[in-house]
Amino acid sequence: MTTTLTPTDTDVDTAPEGIAPWFVHDRFGMFVHWGLYALPARHEWVMNYEKIPTEQYEKYAKYFDPDLYDPRAWARAAKAAGMKYVVLTTKHHEGFCLWDTRLTDYKATNTPAGRDLVREFVDAVRAEGLRVGFYHSLLDWHHPDFTIDGRHPRRDDSPDEIARLQEGRDMAKYREYLHGQVRELLTDYGRIDYLFYDFSYEVEHHHPVWGGKGKDDWGSQELLALTRELQPGIVVNDRLAIPGDIVTPEQYQPSEPMTVDGVEVPWEACQTINGSWGYFRDNHNHKAPELMIRMLIDGVSKNGNMLLNVGPTARGELDAVATHALDAFAEWMRRHDRSIHGAGASAFEAPVDARYTQRGDRLYLHLFSWPFEHIHLPGLAGKVEYAQLLNDASELSFREIDPSTPALTTGMGGQPAGTLTLQLPVVRPDVAIPVVEIFLREGAR
Numbered sequence: 001m002t003t004t005l006t007p008t009d010t011d012v013d014t015a016p017e018g019i020a021p022w023f024v025h026d027r028f029g030m031f032v033h034w035g036l037y038a039l040p041a042r043h044e045w046v047m048n049y050e051k052i053p054t055e056q057y058e059k060y061a062k063y064f065d066p067d068l069y070d071p072r073a074w075a076r077a078a079k080a081a082g083m084k085y086v087v088l089t090t091k092h093h094e095g096f097c098l099w100d101t102r103l104t105d106y107k108a109t110n111t112p113a114g115r116d117l118v119r120e121f122v123d124a125v126r127a128e129g130l131r132v133g134f135y136h137s138l139l140d141w142h143h144p145d146f147t148i149d150g151r152h153p154r155r156d157d158s159p160d161e162i163a164r165l166q167e168g169r170d171m172a173k174y175r176e177y178l179h180g181q182v183r184e185l186l187t188d189y190g191r192i193d194y195l196f197y198d199f200s201y202e203v204e205h206h207h208p209v210w211g212g213k214g215k216d217d218w219g220s221q222e223l224l225a226l227t228r229e230l231q232p233g234i235v236v237n238d239r240l241a242i243p244g245d246i247v248t249p250e251q252y253q254p255s256e257p258m259t260v261d262g263v264e265v266p267w268e269a270c271q272t273i274n275g276s277w278g279y280f281r282d283n284h285n286h287k288a289p290e291l292m293i294r295m296l297i298d299g300v301s302k303n304g305n306m307l308l309n310v311g312p313t314a315r316g317e318l319d320a321v322a323t324h325a326l327d328a329f330a331e332w333m334r335r336h337d338r339s340i341h342g343a344g345a346s347a348f349e350a351p352v353d354a355r356y357t358q359r360g361d362r363l364y365l366h367l368f369s370w371p372f373e374h375i376h377l378p379g380l381a382g383k384v385e386y387a388q389l390l391n392d393a394s395e396l397s398f399r400e401i402d403p404s405t406p407a408l409t410t411g412m413g414g415q416p417a418g419t420l421t422l423q424l425p426v427v428r429p430d431v432a433i434p435v436v437e438i439f440l441r442e443g444a445r
């Protein structure tokens with residue numbers, strides 16, 4: 001048995017204990033991966049994939065000049081797309097910091113950018129009325145105390161060279177740095193609503209020779225306590241290798257609501273447009289916008305959020321593909337956001353090629369394929385007061401066909417008892433995913 005987390009109204013008064021209600025309500029956020037890796041423009045792991053030594057990689061800092069950086073434009077695009085929170089990489093695994101940290105010189109202020117880019121981001125996101133989130137990398141391939149491990153760019157150097165590189169490295173000092181930076185980020189920028197730590201690889205991605213890193217390396221207990229102390233009510237993910245507030249399936253769609261020890265937990269799928277998080281010029285493996293809209297719906301139908309990533313260019317702009325996708329979301333969400341915000345899983349069983357979400361007495365039927373004139377909804381007979389297409393609020397009729405009626409030459413047969421049959425127009429509404437809004441009778445849910 002799992003407990004259910006379906007929010008019943010915009011206040012989400014049934015949000016599970018311990019999780020900020022806004023998070024379960026809002027359902028949709030924007031992830032922004034931005035750092036020096038936008039310059040090589042071939043994946044945010046380029047330093048690791050191409051085993052680039054630190055001194056060589058540092059050259060990108062010299063050329064980092066995001067003259068078109070306009071976080072207001074990012075925030076506006078997010079808001080129009082129906083996203084309610086925006087999460088920026090303050091530091092990715094490469095170690096470069098977008099804010100004016102006091103703890104390293106490897107930061108935006110020492111590049112042609114010449115200023116604290118996190119500050120501008122935070123101000124812009126707040127100005128649009130959105131919630132502010134940070135992504136912070138636990139790994140750091142630039143820091144001199146961060147020991148070489150199986151995920152480090154230098155992992156394949158000769159054993160002698162690795163021994164030389166390891167000399168004097170001290171994870172205790174790195175931990176101090178990590179905690180110190182988190183303290184800065186959670187102290188100097190006002191209220192921070194969300195923190196995505198990334199990631200632990202002691203167990204799941206363990207390296208046979210050089211091992212991985214996990215909760216003891218990060219000082220996870222202390223770091224989580226510090227996080228909550230500085231920002232009470234913040235939503236923290238589960239990648240410190242100790243339980244957080246949410247679980248974070250990455251680049252796949254869970255097949256049902258996620259559980260831990262049989263108990264349903266709040267979850268958020270993080271998804272990319274093309275498989276890469278950072279800007280990747282030559283990667284054209286784009287998901288169609290319609291597919292991404294389906295992914296959002298599919299997640300909400302299982303009580304999940306979606307954090308959709310964009311990787312701005314080194315000039316600071318969203319690229320055309322991201323803009324196109326966000327525009328498609330905006331166009332769809334403008335008419336359909338009430339099937340997403342404040343909605344969650346339904347106890348009713350959706351027909352084939354469809355997904356239900358529910359918000360109180362409203363049941364939303366999302367039609368991934370458009371059937372010919374009729375759709376049969378199990379278990380809904382006698383429970384529906386009214387139905388309409390959500391895109392234009394045009395009425396849809398429905399009936400319950402006597403189950404004993406046989407299918408005849410010109411007459412549809414009855415469906416299993418309890419089935420309600422909706423009548424649809426032949427012409428599919430011209431929207432990415434058509435939605436039927438169903439008003440349930442009192443007591444029907």
Ligand code: GLC
Pocket residue numbers: 033044045198199250270277
């Ligand atoms: C992974 C990757 C990373 C990305 C993150 C987003 O753990 O290390 O590059 O930032 O997932 O969830």
